[in-house]
Amino acid sequence: MADAKREHWDEVYRTKAADCVSWYQPTPEPSLRALDELQLPVKAxxxxxxxxxSSLVDRLVERGWSDLTVLDIAASGLDVAKARLRDEAIKVVWVVADVTEWRPDRxxxxxxxxxxxxxxxxxxxxxxxxQALEAGTVPGSAVIIATFAPDGPERCSGLPVRRYDAAALAAEFSPAFILERDWREEHATPGGGRQSFQWCVLHRR
Ligand SMILES: C[S@@+](CC[C@H](N)C(=O)[O-])C[C@H]1O[C@@H](n2cnc3c(N)ncnc32)[C@H](O)[C@@H]1O
Structure with missing residues (x-):
């Protein structure tokens, strides 16, 4: 099963241009806004x-963030980001793993x-x-998460998804994490479609 998932995602990034996938964003605006609001130092x-x-890591490297990790099940997805970053790619730790099998050591x-x-x-x-999230965070850590909202698509990249509103996401992460802020986003896909996303910022108690 894990291998099938990995192959699915590797194939997506090998066969589709990064700016053609439905989740492509020219700029990761909602994430950058959420990070700005958290007012974290660049050494966070x-x-x-x-x-x-995703180009989130590019934007954070530009801003001087110095402790960045990107994890993905698909090495081919990370390769796209590394190629774009060129020499700056060494400033980022790249991890190829299935998050449901990965146990962070920091x-x-x-x-x-x-x-x-x-x-x-x-x-x-x-x-x-x-379990990965709890091992990879400490009290005070922030979680910025976005999923499809209840009126969002039922599938993404051909795979079924579970859709959430803010209350459902907060319940998923409770009691270890407390909801700080939530908002909806209408994501414009490169193909001209709209997808409703639910965003939440939570803090670990
Ligand atoms: C819809 S894309 C979103 C990519 C990126 N977060 C963005 O906003 O552009 C989903 C991503 O999750 C990765 N992925 C899917 N299942 C995963 C898993 N179990 N562990 C780690 N990465 C996974 C896929 O390879 C893909 O890069």
Missing amino acids: SLIDVGGGA QYDVWHDRAVFHFLTEAEQRLAYH
């Missing part, structure tokens, strides 16, 4: 879970996840994700 540590080819100030948690349709996958 951040992991982008399921970051794939903790992060920020755990960022845009459109990964919603693929975990089985309770045991979510439990495994929470």
Whole structure:
């Protein structure tokens, strides 16, 4: 199963241009805004879970962030980001892993996840994700998470997703994490479609 998932995502990044996938954003505006509001120093540590080819890490390197990690099940997704960053890629730690099988050996100030948690349709996958999250954070760590909202698509990249509103996401992460802020976003896809996302910022108690 894990191999099938890995192959699925590797194939996506090998066969589609990074700016053609439905989740592509020219600039990761909601994430940058959420980070600005947290007012963290650039030495804060951040992991982008399921970051794939996202340009969030590019923008943070530009801003001087010095402790960045991007994790993804698909090495081919990370390769796109590394190629774009060129010499700057060495400033980032790249981890190829399935987040539900990965156990971090360090903790992060920020755990960022845009459109990964919603693929975990089985309770045991979510439990495994929470185990990674709890091992990878400390009290005070922030989680910035985005999933499809209840009126968002039922599938992404051909895979079924579980959709959440803010209350449902807060319940998923409770009691270890407390909801600080939530908002909805209408994401414009490169193909001209709209997708409703639910965003939440939570803090670990
Ligand atoms: C919809 S894309 C979002 C990519 C990125 N977060 C963004 O906003 O552009 C989902 C990403 O999650 C990765 N992914 C899916 N399941 C994963 C898992 N179990 N562990 C780690 N990464 C996973 C995929 O390879 C893909 O890069």
